[in-house]
Structures are given as structure tokens and as C-alpha cells.
Amino acid sequence: MITSKQRSYLRSLANTMSPIFQVGKGGIEENFLKQVDDALEAREIIxxxxxxxxxxGAREASDIICEELGCEGVQAIGNKIVLYRKSKKNPKIEIPR
Known part of the structure; x- marks a missing residue:
């Protein structure tokens, strides 16, 4: 679980990012989850x-993805969601304590 200070820091990192995935009428399927899992391992924040x-909705999609992949939902505003999970092999982001 991340603190509000850590969440704020991660939101600031995600502020300039562009979305790399879209949840559409296909929904959240196994293939989509695999791609998100790989992206989280490589980038840590997406x-x-x-x-x-x-x-x-954005919050519902975030909750489902986080439950399936064990990641943290950083933000869900409008139609965008930000997810974070520390990389097991190559951690890049140093979040404040």
C-alpha cells in the first residue's frame, strides 16, 4: 500500500505521460492483462x-486491473487511469518514504 505522499509523487511523474493502452468495447481480457503486466514490469508506471x-468506468477498470495484477491504482480521473507496480527485476523509480 502506498501513502498519500508517495501517490502524489507518482501522480507528478504520470502527469506528462501519454496513455499506452486503451480499454474499449473488448473489455479487460487475458491478453490485455498480459500486455499491461509486461508494461508494468518494464516501466513501473503506466x-x-x-x-x-x-x-x-475508469475507477472500475482500475480496480479490476489492480486486483488481477497486484498493482496500485495511483489515479483515476475522467477517462484516464494511472497504475504503478515496482519492477521485480529492474526497479527504476525511487518513491519517497
Missing amino acids: KISVLGNSDY
């Missing part, structure tokens, strides 16, 4: 866009 034709 931004995902939830399209209007999706069956999920």
Missing part, C-alpha cells in the same frame, strides 16, 4: 485510457 464505448 497510463491507460478508458474509451466511452467500454463497459467499465
Whole structure:
């Protein structure tokens, strides 16, 4: 679990990022989760866009993905979500204590 100070720091890192995935009418399937899992391992923090034709809202999609992959939902605003998980092999982001 991350603290509010750590969450704030991660939000500042994600502020300039562009979404690298989209949740659309296909929903959250196994293949999508595998790609997100790989991206989290490589980047540690990612931004995902939830399209209007999706069956999920941003918060709901964030909760489902976090439950499946064991990551932290940093932010869910509008149709964008930010996810964080520390890399097991090559940690890059040093979050404050």
C-alpha cells in the first residue's frame, strides 16, 4: 500500500505521460492483462485510457486491473487511469518514504 505522499509523487511523474493502452468495447481480457503486466514490469508506471464505448468506468477498470495484477491504482480521473507496480527485476523509480 502506498501513502498519500508517495501517490502524489507518482501522480507528478504520470502527469506528462501519454496513455499506452486503451480499454474499449473488448473489455479487460487475458491478453490485455498480459500486455499491461509486461508494461508494468518494464516501466513501473503506466497510463491507460478508458474509451466511452467500454463497459467499465475508469475507477472500475482500475480496480479490476489492480486486483488481477497486484498493482496500485495511483489515479483515476475522467477517462484516464494511472497504475504503478515496482519492477521485480529492474526497479527504476525511487518513491519517497
